[in-house]
Amino acid sequence: MPIAIIPALLRKYTAGQERITVQGRTVREVVADLERHYPGIAAHLLEDGDLKPSIAVSIDGEIAPEGLLGPVDEASEVYFLPALGGGR
Amino acid sequence: MAQKNGVKAPISRKSLVDTTINGEPVEFLCEPRQSLLECLRDVLELTGSKEGCLTGDCGACTVLMDGRAVCSCLVLGVEAQGKNIVTVEGLAETTRLHALQQKFLEHASLQCGICTPGFLMSAKALLDRNPDPTEREVRYALAGNLCRCTGYDKIVRAVLDAAKTLRETRDASAAAGS
């Protein structure tokens, strides 16, 4: 099953847990699964139904340009990171 | 004088300037407040000289005036009267690049290229009076030109290499002549 890695500031919603085993075949499904188990966390990742522009998602070490549509497989690790391109 | 709604236009009378630019006699009209750089770029459409600061600090507008490198942003257009001006557009011979231009290309001495015209003119002024400069002398002569892309390394190398080429050409033609 894929693993979601929770940013430090959001671990208060996951009882301090950093690595959480989740279900889902896309980032959208992963976030939905996180929300099911840790209500309230999705509001910090999403905005208007899309990934917050200040957040980037990395799947297996590679920034996923597809965002929420990014494909996740059984062994994937999904990281939520601050989006780069600050200073613009 | 032009008027609109009772306010006087500030336009001042233009002067006719009679000068030589890149070997050709040129006449142009300019306002007393216009810099030589503005006249070259906006009146004569010689946009090779660049504006980086308008305060004489960056050297991107460098031209030769009677053989001396000057910041054309610090020279008034009317001061060109009777002078001999050379801009980057006049550096190459009809079909052949100047050795400095050729060496700047070979050494990859330009990245964005905006400072290049000024560097070429400052370097030409140096080599015209000192055909065999040391690295230190090159750096001193170019210290009034700012480049933000290259760290100057490849510019200095190109100028030293161009000096060598020019010396060799001169020696060869002297030998052929004797």
Next chain:
Amino acid sequence: MAASSNGNFRVIGTRPIRHDGIEKVVGRAKYGADYSFPGMLHGKLLRSPHAHARIKSINVEKALKLPGVKAIVTGKDLPRAENKIEQAGEMAINPYYLSMNILAHDKVLYDGHAIAAVAATSPHIAEEAVRLIEVEYEVLPPVMTVDAAMKPGAAILLHDLRNKEEGNKETNVAQHHQFKRGDVEAGFKSADFIVEREFNTAMVHQGYIEPHNAVGIYNNDGQATIYCSTQGAFDVRSLSAQVLGVPVGKLKVVPAEIGGGFGGKTTIYLEPLSVLLSQKTGAPVKLVMSRAEVLRASGPTSGSKIKIKMGATRDGKIIAAQIWMAYEAGAFPGSPVGAGAMCIIAPYTIENLHIDAYDVVVNRPKTAAYRAPGATNAAMASETIIDELADKCGIDPIDFRIMNGVKEGSPQVVGPPFKRIGFIETCEAIKNSEHYKSKLEVPFRGRGVASGFWFNAGMQSSATVNIHTDGTASVVTGSTDIGGSRAAMAMITAELLGLPVNDVRPVVADTDSIGHTDVTGGSRVTFATGMAVYEAAQDAIAQLKKRAAMVWELKPEQVEFRDGEFLSGDPSKPPMKIKELSKRLARTGGPITGRASVNARGVGPAFATTCIDVEVDPDTGKVQVLRCTVAQDAGRAIHPSYVEGQMQGGTAQGIGWALNEEYFYDDKGILRNTGLLDYRMPTCLDLPLIETAIVEVPNPGHPLGVRGVGEVSIVPPPAAVANAIYDAVGVRMTETPMSPPKLLKEILKKRAAENAQSAAAD
């Protein structure tokens, strides 16, 4: 991967003369300010004389009466954008703040903030009109530093900026990032040496020699064209469309030659105003900033305050780091502090880590990207601390870096392990350099090393490769050429097609003539646009193979392409070069255009390590750089001269950052050094030749191994200079710039302490 059968590249790795070179050395290349059109008007901007003030009224009547004045626009002429972050291409922008930065709405937030724009028949008349505009201000207290901005009770810049974590209170802190790993407290307990210091780095400007410029031409059918010098024509289009409230399709952006950018030309300032003024006057309008405007109002990069505590065991293992960092965003949110936090210890594996990072608004110009944004400030702090720890452990600073350095499989600050990277290799290149092995035994001379990391970027690029009827080709991309990238694109095309490099013409196209292409930035052109070019050339080759098959009456699978020749495998059909085949395109199906668009994956991170020797004048505190060597992992150097050029240029900017450059604001928040005499960038006399060692650890994510080389070399120099100063005179500098007054103060302090000590001993 090699493009020819012997495994060696034929074109890649050579040093041809760049294709756009001649135009640039004869003065014919057209930069943004070189464009003019019949009937063109000239624009100038009115800018705030206050750092922080409410605008009570603006009266343009007198200015409008001046003969020659054609139109004036103020913030009221811009549509009110929604206060909400939106995706514009690959960029996350808040059009509300962007619009407020283009022209102030009801508040000015920094000295130089634009208030109104005038179009007139000459720049001089426009300038006079600007002086006739009357503005009434209610002056507010300026908030100039992160300390002042974060203090309880600080004046608030943006009243809609709220702290959602703390009861939705008004705040100047726009963002808080946190990164945690392991147990920092336990880590420090097992450390033998702990070093703790606070660093302050000054706000600095990218310093491109060409000021911002734009010519806008609005047509009566609602279509407009913008000519400007930019790092990203597509970004100018999408951002300007946001600010003007028009669809992207109404704008065309033609990228002029660009006179430097370094990140500063990835956003917009004048572009929408040129369109708005053109719309109001019916004429083309040109706007060009003065140098003072560039310094006062275009994006510098953040000044910062960074506190680091780092511990190591006696045997040289870094065991824990606690970091607090706050970056000045300028007047609107968006400093590169998130990137800085992810870069600050990126070259090292540290088990126990805690980083807090804050993005803070202050009454300074909105920061823009600057070469590896956020990383240089960060490295000034971490790389001097690491030097100090190495010293305490009695380990050579390069060996200390290698011992703790990241390699393939090491975790990044944020989790996922690195793929194949070349950090250790850059350290080894310095260690093995003649420079590092040389002796330095003169008094007041010192040597310092430092390393740096930058992510590099992928993002979107498009390319087309056109095969001409004479067997030459053109390669068209949307990446503006800021330092030789046309040559690199032509070289990749020539390598694949088996053509001489001069038979390929590289072209930079406007926004209507090529598919979407993101900025020239993030060191991404050779990587991502290079990937699109690679694929477009492959596409052209696949089509050419079919044509060769047609000519030979074979199946396409039977045709091979090797060393620039099509081979039939049949001795009766001799190999055919592109030159021969291209003559037959019309009769075999028509022209051939290879195409590709990518949203590039496989970004390869960049590392650099730099060694600098300095001489310190102990009486004045002036530092002269004597020698400098930089080693950087390029992945693959397509055109080594321009790779070296990036390394040397980044290093020079880093040295300027280290020693001279800073924004000097007075107590009212007014910028006092608005020219290049006082904003002191390195000149020819300040620098030595800059030695380079290109390291090539191919990026497994790119067909040619390219990583991208544009940024990381700026990161190490400030720390390397600080470490060299310590080696020379024994003082640890924690501030940039390390200018003579600051260094002299530290030298005198040290001398006084030594004198007091020896007096006490007597």
